[in-house]
Amino acid sequence: MNPLNLAWGAAFALLGMVFGSFSSLLSYRLPRDLPVGMTRSACPSCHHVLAARDLVPLLGYVFQHGHCRWCQKAISRRYPLMELTCALLFVVAFMAFGASLSGVLFAGLSFALLVVVVSDLETYIIPDTMVILVGVLGILWRWKVVPGFGDAFLGALLGGGLTLGLRALFxxxxxxxxxxxxxxxxxxxxxxxxxxEALPWLLVLGGSFGVVxxxxxxxxxxxxxKKRTSRRKLPSYFPFGPALAFALYLLVLIQQRGYPWF
Structure with a gap:
């Protein structure tokens, strides 16, 4: 890798860590209807407002040794894990599409999908804000990268209509x-x-991932x-959003390899 590509890769990774920190905030606040931009980040245990140095992606967690500096309660590992995951996703976006509009849009999709996955896993809710973001990014993708608004419109109409019908039938x-x-x-x-045309593959792959x-x-x-002492029954249903998000992510990557059946 030449120095320029290395610099771009590092820039995407750093940007990914920043967006990863934001994704951890969104995935917690959006499904719980908490304000996003009106309140400062605070420790969930002692509610002490965090200083700027505590919010530095990954490094803040490392420097605090994984504990709040005021109450010494352990900081959830979801925060550094999401920051690291988002950084890796942004690097993949750069490796797949380069430092281009395609790379930026795919990185944006990766960020939105990460929020969708974590939100659905924790609360069984896919935030409408993230659905709208995926849609807006998709429109930009269709406008600048893969032209075809007619195909996109049919995909949205059939995807939403078919699954809404299946939901009603079930x-x-x-x-x-x-x-x-x-x-x-x-x-x-x-x-x-x-x-x-690729919509059936989304349902097939999403369904397959969903089964696993x-x-x-x-x-x-x-x-x-077996481990819990409480008699409260755990839900038997599981969130389907992560399987759909993973399927969409893979299919967008595969489509860019030029396979016509996708």
Whole structure:
């Protein structure tokens, strides 16, 4: 790798850490309807407002040895893990698309998907703000990178319409929800990125990942039931958003390799 590419890669990684810190904030506050920009970050245990040096991505966690400097309670590992993950995702965006508009848009998609995954895992909610962001980025992608607004419109219409119909049918037959509205909206905006021809692959891959993830989720629940002393029943359903997000991420990458069947 030449020095210029190395510098660009480092810039994407640093930017990814910054956005990773923001993603940890959004994934916690958005699904809980907490204000995003009106309050300063604080320790969730003692509620002491954090200083600027405490908010430096990754380094803040390292310098504090993973504990709040005031109450000494352990800081959740979700924060450094999300910062590191987002940095890696931004580097992948640079390696796949270079320092270009495509790279920036794909990095933005990666950031939004990370928030979707963590929010859905923790709260079973896909924030509408992130769905809108994925949709807006998809429109820009279709405008500047992969032209085809007609294909994008059909993808969104069929994706949202088909899954909404399946959701209604499942509710009618089983008297319970099989697919959340957040998943329906996410599939609709994913159709903007992929177009209607690749939409079946999103459902196939998302469903396949969902089966694997669901099995792991059930195994985790069984393990938790054995260890926990409370009799509160753990939910048997699992969030489908992470499987859909992973499928969309992979399909956008694969499409750029020029495989026509995707």
């Amino acid at each position: 509710l009618l037959l089983r008297r319970k929800q099989g697919l959340g509205l957040g998943d329906v909206k996410f599939i609709a905006v994913a159709g903007i990125w992929l177009g209607f 993830f669901g099995m792991a989720w059930q195994a985790r629940n069984r393990l938790c039931r």
